[in-house]
Amino acid sequence: xxxxxxxxxxxxxxxxxxxxxxxxxxxxxxxxxxxxxxxxxxxxxxxxxxxxxxxxxxxxxxxxxxxxxxxxxxxxxxxxxxxxxxxxxxxxxxxxxxxxxxxxxxxxxxxxxxxxxxxxxxxxxxxxxxxxxxxxxxxxxxxxxxxxxxxxxxxxxxxxxxxxxxxxxxxxxxxxxxxxxxxxxxxxxxxxxxxxxxxxxxxxxxxxxxxxxxxxxxxxxxxxxxxxxxxxxxxxxxxxxxxxxxxxxxxxxxxxxxxxxxxxxxxxxxxxxxxxxxxxxxxxxxxxxxxxxxxxxxxxxxxxxxxxxxxxxxxxxxxxxxxxxxxxxxxxxxxxxxxxxxxxxxxxxxxxxxxxxxxxxxxxxxxxxxxxxxxxxxxxxxxxxxxxxxxxxxxxxxxxxx
Numbered sequence: 264x265x266x267x268x269x270x271x272x273x274x275x276x277x278x279x280x281x282x283x284x285x286x287x288x289x290x291x292x293x294x295x296x297x298x299x300x301x302x303x304x305x306x307x308x309x310x311x312x313x314x315x316x317x318x319x320x321x322x323x324x325x326x327x328x329x330x331x332x333x334x335x336x337x338x339x340x341x342x343x344x345x346x347x348x349x350x351x352x353x354x355x356x357x358x359x360x361x362x363x364x365x366x367x368x369x370x371x372x373x374x375x376x377x378x379x380x381x382x383x384x385x386x387x388x389x390x391x392x393x394x395x396x397x398x399x400x401x402x403x404x405x406x407x408x409x410x411x412x413x414x415x416x417x418x419x420x421x422x423x424x425x426x427x428x429x430x431x432x433x434x435x436x437x438x439x440x441x442x443x444x445x446x447x448x449x450x451x452x453x454x455x456x457x458x459x460x461x462x463x464x465x466x467x468x469x470x471x472x473x474x475x476x477x478x479x480x481x482x483x484x485x486x487x488x489x490x491x492x493x494x495x496x497x498x499x500x501x502x503x504x505x506x507x508x509x510x511x512x513x514x515x516x517x518x519x520x521x522x523x524x525x526x527x528x529x530x531x532x533x534x535x536x537x538x539x540x541x542x543x544x545x546x547x548x549x550x551x552x553x554x555x556x557x558x559x560x561x562x563x564x565x566x567x568x569x570x571x572x573x574x575x576x577x578x579x580x581x582x583x584x585x586x587x588x589x590x591x592x593x594x595x596x597x598x599x600x601x602x603x604x605x606x607x608x609x610x611x612x613x614x615x616x617x618x619x620x621x622x623x624x625x626x627x628x629x630x631x632x633x634x635x636x637x638x639x640x641x642x643x644x645x646x647x648x649x650x651x652x653x654x655x656x657x658x659x660x661x662x663x664x665x
Contacts, residue, residue: 290652292324292325292326293320293325293326293377293378293648293651293652293655294325294326294327294374294375294376294377294378295320295325295326295327295328295376295377295378295379295380295651296327296328296330296370296371296374296376296378296379296380297313297316297317297327297328297329297330297379297380297382298329298330298331298360298367298379298380298381298382298384298387298388298391299313299329299330299331299382299383299387300331300332300360300382300383300384300385300386300387300388300408301331301332301333301383302329302331302332302333302334302338302343303333303334303335303338304333304334305333306542306544307497308407308408308464308566308567308569309382309383309407309408311569312382312405312407312464312569313329313331313382314338314339315465315640315644316380316382316644316647317329317338317339317341318339319640319641319644319647319648320339320341321339321340321341323648326341327339327341328341328342328343328344328370328374328376329341329342329343329344330343330344330346330360330362330367330370330387330391331343331344331345331346331360331387332345332346332347332348332360332387333345333348344370346360346361346362346366346367346387347360347361347362347363348360348361348362348387349361360385360386360387360388360390361386361387362387362390362391363390364390364393364394364397367390367391367394368394368397368398371394371395371398371400372398376400377400377401377651377655378400378401378402378403378651378654378655379391379392379395379400379401379402379403380402380403380405380651381402381403381404381405381433381437382405382407383405383406383407383408384404384405384433384434385408385410385429385433388404388433389429389432389433392404392433392436392437393436396436401438401654401655402436402437402438402439402654403437403438403439403440403441403647403650403651403654404433404434404437404439404440404441405440405441405462406434406440406441406442406443406447406451406566407443407566407567408566409447409450409564409565409566409587410426410429410430411423411426411427411430411450412501412563412564414426427454430451430454430456431454431455431456434451434454434456435455435456435457437458438458438654439458439459439460439650439653439654440456440458440459440460441459441460441461441462441647441650442459442460442461442462442566443461443462443463443464443566443567443588443591444461444463444566444567444587444588444590444591444592445461445590445591446566446586446587446588446590446591447566447567447587447588448461460650462643462646462647462650463567463591463638463643464567464569464572464638464643465638465639465640465641465642465643465644466569466572466573466575466576466635466638466639466640467576467640468576468635468636468639470545470546470549471549471552471553471573471576471577472549472553472576472577472578472632473553473577473578473628473632474553475546475549475550475552475553475554475577476550476553476554476577476578477550477553477554478554480550480551480554481554484517484519484538484554485517488515489515489516489517490515490516490517490556490557490617490618491516491517491519491554491555491556491557492510492513492516492517492518492519492555492556492557492558492559492614492618493518493519493520493521493551493552493555493557493558493559493579494507494518494519494520494521494522494558494559494560494561494570495520495521495522495548495551495552495558495570495573495574496521496522496560496562496570497522497523497524498520498522498523498524498525498526498527498530499524499525499526500525500526501562501564502526502560502561502562503561503562503563503605504520504526504530504561504562505533506561506605506607506610507520507530507533507534507537507559507561508533508534509607509608509610509611510559510610510611510614511534511536511537512611513611513614513615513618515618515619516614516618517536517537517538518534518536518537518538519537519538519540519551519555520534520537520538520539520540521540521541521542521543521548521551522541522542523541523542527539549577552573552574552577552579553577553578553579555574555577555579556579556617556618556624557579557580557581557582557614557617557618557624558570558571558574558579558580558581558582558599559581559582559583559610559614560581560582560583560584560589561584561610562584563584563586563587563604563605564586564587565584565586565587565588565589566587566588567587567588567591567592568583568587568588568589568592571583571588571589571592571593572592572635572638574631575592575593575598575599575631575632575634575635576631576632576635577631577632578628578629578631578632579628579631580598580599580600580617580624580627580628580630580631581593581598581599581600581631582599582600582601582602582610582613582614582617583599583601583602584601584602584603584604584605585601585602585603585604586604589601594630594634597627597630597634598627598630598631598633598634599627599631600613600616600617
């Protein structure tokens with residue numbers, strides 16, 4: 264039987280309407296050009312946040328267009344312009360944009376955006392920022408990928424220094440950089456980047472919720488009553504998933520990995536007892552999260568760690584590194600535990616504590632869901648629109664980001 268052929272259940276969260284207020288003049292509609300280094304069919308944090316931004320712009324009646332190396336012809340009713348790109352030599356499934364500034368200028372001159380939103384800028388984003396500056400169009404850059412840590416983890420000769428230089432060049436050229444976590448803001452400040460503000464990530468609390476737990480699926484994954492310890496995300500070197508081998512040795516547990524990537528074959532050999540469920544979406548992904556008993560993350564270069572937030576929304580306590588985004592996402596000792604990055608002993612100790620103490624696990628499960636209740640996509644994307652309006656306002660009326 265296919266483990267994932269289950270009856271889907273859905274719930275609708277109650278809607279809390281704001282108190283009535285005096286009529287106000289509606290803010291003018293915006294024209295937003297979104298330039299993304301990656302998009303569908305790639306599934307990662309950049310793709311997911313870009314999708315949410317486009318959906319929000321459509322729901323609020325704004326105009327938008329997306330420029331990305333991959334994707335459908337349209338998304339959320341907006342056209343998608345495909346940029347030229349190439350696959351990374353060490354990660355064939357991941358394409359980067361290699362578009363010329365001239366062609367990007369042509370797109371901008373045709374669409375005439377009020378603001379250019381550059382998502383996780385690297386090669387494509389750099390050219391987009393230069394094109395926008397040459398036309399006098401305001402720019403907002405979303406810092407979402409730790410390029411320096413990425414290059415360092417892949418041991419690219421001179422890569423970390425090159426990525427520091429590229430990060431400076433990109434972000435010194437934009438009107439505002441939005442970073443998802445305090446650790447990311449600190450990192451950018453050390454690089455001398457001005458005009459910083461924090462823009463976190465929302466989580467779909469109707470999709471990811473504890474009621475999606477599937478006891479039949481749990482029983483199939485843990486036929487001897489094991490505690491399910493799971494990871495959701497890309498199976499790639501920068502995630503440091505070899506640390507899971509230490510967790511795999513814990514008695515009474517079974518590892519569950521959701522996702523795909525270049526490390527899958529190696530990890531299947533390293534973790535022969537683990538269940539690999541592949542890449543999941545929508546209700547199947549939500550069911551997998553909620554069916555876990557403990558969620559673990561091992562990578563230290565997460566600028567936010569959306570998968571940890573989705574686990575918390577699903578009522579699953581999280582064990583993650585005390586670095587990057589998880590420091591803001593996980594309420595340490597309340598909704599989970601943070602450990603020293605790379606410290607396998609501390610990681611295993613925290614997981615073992617949750618595995619052997621079901622009362623503690625239940626208490627943290629309830630706290631996990633409560634900890635994300637204010638983190639909705641509606642609220643964070645409303646903040647984003649505020650940043651768009653500030654950078655595109657006439658210069659005398661702009662205020663600097665804090």
